[in-house]
Amino acid sequence: MDNVFQALVLAVIQGLTEFLPVSSSAHLILPSQILGWPDQGQAFDVAVHLGTLLAVVVYFYVDLKRMVVGSWDSVTSRKMNQDMHLALAVGIATVPAVIFGGLFSDFIEDHLRSSFVIACTTVFFGLLLWASDKAGKGELSVEKITWNFAFLIGCAQALALIPGTSRSGITITAALFLGFSRVASARFSMLLSIPIIVAAGSLETVKLAGGHSPVPWDIMALGVVASAVSAFLCIHVFMRLVESIGMLPFVIYRLALGAFLFAFVGLN
Incomplete structure (x- = not known):
């Protein structure tokens, strides 16, 4: 029962925080x-990733369909269009994170997953998010993204491999x-x-396929459903309110979390 409860809580946390900064x-x-909770294992990681992937694909289905169809039209007509341009921008922005992850993932896993590191990055990148929200002109739409801009956002995204940075937070900050x-x-x-x-x-x-541990299918199913539902609701609310509420609530939350973590580190 404890294992099921912990899996449910972690899946909801994954869904709620995957797309928030x-x-x-x-x-x-x-x-x-x-809390001393045990690691849920690779199977659970696969499940919650699948859940959040389903949520974002369903929510942005129309955008994704337009990008796929538009890219095909661009290839067949041999003429660049806006949908193909956006698809390539997403691809360009993905490259730095893939390279950075391949080079430094082991080092990050071994040395940068402590509460102290998380506290530092939570506060620092929270303040950077606040600065970007204040300093940014806020005039450009997604259609105005250039490949140079996409590459810069991708380089920022690579920093999210460091725990506490936030992938969505650092990419929103850069944009x-x-x-x-x-x-x-x-x-x-x-x-x-x-x-x-x-x-x-x-x-x-x-990694899961190469292992020999039994797969907890019930926990995986719970992880997929809980993370998918919570992620979809989170995306829906965030996209509807982000223009009006701005980034300040998330900055305040990050600073409070960072303060708590520094206190936790100091007591242990």
């Missing part, structure tokens, strides 16, 4: 370090600094999450 990796690491609106920054961040989640989920699946 608050760092899902930090929130998933903390229960084990603060805001480049002059994109809050809605456009959030939308591109969501679209950019799809290949990253696919890559992370595929890697975990390969």
Whole structure:
């Protein structure tokens, strides 16, 4: 029963934090370090990644369909169109994270998953998010993204491999600094999450297939459903409110979380 409850809580946490600028990796690491919960294992990681992937694909189905159809039309007509341009921008922005992950994932796993590191990155990148929300002009739409802008956002995304940074937070921060609106920054961040989640989920699946541990299908099913539902609701609310509420609530939350973590580190 405890294992099922913990899996449910972690799946909901994954769904709620994957697309908000608050760092899902930090929130998933903390229960084990603060509450002493055991690692749910690779099968559970695959399940929650699949759940969040389903949520973002369903929510942005129309956008994705337009990108696929438009890209095919661009190839057949041998003429660039806006949909193909956006699809290539997503691809370009994905490359730095893939390279950075391949080079430094082991080092990050071994040395940068402590509560102290998470506390530092939570506060620092929270303040950077606040600065970008204040300094950004907020005029550009997603359709205005250039491949140079996409590459810069992708380089920022690579930093999200460090726990506590937040993939959505750092990509939204970069987009805001480049002059994109809050809605456009959030939308591109969501679209950019799809290949990253696919890559992370595929890697975990390969590791799972190469292992010999039994697969807890009931826990996996729970993880998929709980993370998918919570992620979809989170995306829906965030995209509807991001323009009006801005980034300040998330900055305040990150600062409060960072303060709590520094206190936790100091007491242990």
